[in-house]
Amino acid sequence: MTEASTSAASGRRASRGRIDKRQAILEAAFTVFAREGYANACVKVIAAEAGVAKPTVYNHLSDKANLFRHAIEAASDTAMAQNLAVVGRLATPGDDLRAALEDVGDRLLLCYSSDESWALRRLIYAESARFPDLLDVVRGGGPTNRVTEALADRLARLALDGRLRLSDPAQAAEQYIALLTGPMEERSRFGTEQVPADEQRRLVRAAVHTFLQAFGTGAADSAGSANAQGIVKGS
Amino acid sequence: MTEASTSAASGRRASRGRIDKRQAILEAAFTVFAREGYANACVKVIAAEAGVAKPTVYNHLSDKANLFRHAIEAASDTAMAQNLAVVGRLATPGDDLRAALEDVGDRLLLCYSSDESWALRRLIYAESARFPDLLDVVRGGGPTNRVTEALADRLARLALDGRLRLSDPAQAAEQYIALLTGPMEERSRFGTEQVPADEQRRLVRAAVHTFLQAFGTGAADSAGSANAQGIVKGS
Amino acid sequence: MTEASTSAASGRRASRGRIDKRQAILEAAFTVFAREGYANACVKVIAAEAGVAKPTVYNHLSDKANLFRHAIEAASDTAMAQNLAVVGRLATPGDDLRAALEDVGDRLLLCYSSDESWALRRLIYAESARFPDLLDVVRGGGPTNRVTEALADRLARLALDGRLRLSDPAQAAEQYIALLTGPMEERSRFGTEQVPADEQRRLVRAAVHTFLQAFGTGAADSAGSANAQGIVKGS
Amino acid sequence: MTEASTSAASGRRASRGRIDKRQAILEAAFTVFAREGYANACVKVIAAEAGVAKPTVYNHLSDKANLFRHAIEAASDTAMAQNLAVVGRLATPGDDLRAALEDVGDRLLLCYSSDESWALRRLIYAESARFPDLLDVVRGGGPTNRVTEALADRLARLALDGRLRLSDPAQAAEQYIALLTGPMEERSRFGTEQVPADEQRRLVRAAVHTFLQAFGTGAADSAGSANAQGIVKGS
């Protein structure tokens, strides 16, 4: 075997492995940062978790701070994609708008409740003061959160279609998200404990109920969820 | 001045000094933890900020972890008291319920937007996994947040008075808080930047608007704020 | 009650308590030093063990080093007195010299094997380099060990009486002690473990046997212990 | 010089360097521990003495306690080897058994009196309570001291050859060692001061004299040393 072929092969393998290795490092980094927090996490442990030597981490990602940023970015991208996919479902809401909003709410909360998602938020919350650029990462690069934006788009469309009554889709989207996720923080003890599925569903129904009270047209409600506040009509 | 009075005075000064010193340490600790995060903060700096020697910190608060807990608790108590005072204003809502809710909203957001408040939330968020008991501290010791609870009490009273329409006051309170604070997180970049006062007010009005759409009776609205969504009737 | 009588009473009580307190401190010090070693022991713990405040320790004994010296001295004096008492028994050896030597050997080993005795030796051994004056303390103040000296006196008397055959009583005394205690060190793992009583007795008999082989006259042996080496005569 | 030889050389130098460094650390550690005692010794000083940075010490030996154990072990191994070599000389005792025993005694005492040897014993004595496993190290790993054992072997052989009269070689060995080393402890002030060579020799002769009185056959003594007690026959 010639030296050239060797180096080519190993080069390809290497560059293939290079990407894999970088990926492994980033994943390990997120795992460890999530578990230990930024300052407490140590590069040695990350390297071990990734199955590489410590200097390799530095070769790929120069810095602990850089490593952190990229790990957060990767995790954030994954979460963002999931969220956007969920919001995308509102493009075809079907006849029952309430059901659609509840379906999206359920799914969003599922994403929101995952360990990774909580870890991500914890890290960003914790380090936002020391890593100001992290916010742009989590928002998807824009000045406003891309998920809220996408949701606002959908809501605007629904308003145009006469199925919602609202003038500021961005604000409505924000409130939808707030109603959905706000009550989750303490109930899950900031992601430390699991919120029972039925409690989550009740939360979603209540959120959508309030949302539709504020922004609905009163037309397309499904009867079953009409009363998340538990008010028995006629009583 | 007699010797007795002297020693009494200096005795008082001494014991005052002890308490003052502990207070100073806790305040310095919160300041530093807020600025640096738990793991990054170093006791030496805290001691310097408090104007005492490092061992004094350990004499008073045994541990870095303990120091953290107590600093958080102190800050949390302060914040809690402020919040409860604000919520207490709903005991005498006046004729204009919307105005009262907006007033409370404004004031809550004022508390919520303070640097200390953000720092507190950031720290709790960040360390909740490593300090599980922190949550009980911030909730005021009970199983549910005392602020939400107090608010729920007020809302229940208003419902009894026929000025709100709701069956689950705790849930309504949660949603009120969520509508109020949820949109603040990203707008303030997690407390990193100041949200302009008028934007805050708009947020409050929008939150109260949605809240009243969901839980109001339609009776006692003030005309001026009727339209937080910005829909100008008749235009 | 007059002020004078009060102060007199408390004065007497105080000076009484003063001595008690000093005693308590020294005992506590020895206990702690024995348990932790000199460098590891901390004055705070000693004070606690003595039931006094830390500065009181310093009032009484100025220094950690001084405290150590005095604690060692006190313990050493106790041990020395016990040893001397035991050696004194050789003044009236009775008819059976072997029995007398074995009796003294047993008793010396009992002293030697006590926890305090081991602790004392460990401390002196450990710190002899850093506290050179400790040696004089343990020897009882003289240039040679007072116990060995006293023993030498007894042996000399026995030699004069024709019951031993030796010209250098000090050397014989040293060898007696060496034969007695030397084998104990490793068997007891330096005082860490208890040596069974029967093993100790065997040791003593063997030591006395060897001693009498070297220095005995062959006259006054008791038949029973004649054979510590286990040689069955006639076989 | 070719590149290959260079890298080979430097490679060897490197790995040699690693071992050398570990060796240097262990030696420095023993030196410092010997001088300061375990608790008083500080790793920083050890590192300096070894010519490495502090973390290097931790890289090689994880712990202060571990460092101590290994340093003791290394020193102990050295001492053990020397002792065993000396005892080995008894395999070929020559005609004059007394001379052989005195020769071995002299040499054993030489080992025993070295600074390292004293330091070793002091450290083991001092720390045996806090490092119980140290005893196994110093004994050479077995349940009984390997030196005593080896000596017992030799004595047993001599007994078989009819040159000694003893039934318990282990006990005889113990006593030989005790007679030899026991009187050294205080004379050297626990290794703090040098015992004059002639005094050592006298000690050895006395020890061997007593030993042979107890276990000798009376046959092969050299006339010159017959009288370590200084009894001039006929006077």
Add this chain to the structure above:
DNA sequence: GATGAATGAGGGTTCATTCAT
């Protein structure tokens, strides 16, 4: 490119000792 080894800097914690009461 990947790694074992080394290091400067720094952090939490403890301790002997001293004031002020």
Add this chain to the structure above:
DNA sequence: TATGAATGAACCCTCATTCAT
């Protein structure tokens, strides 16, 4: 005299980072 409180000095250990291979 006895003590609660305070402190300067160290010490063990860890970590991010860099060489040399």
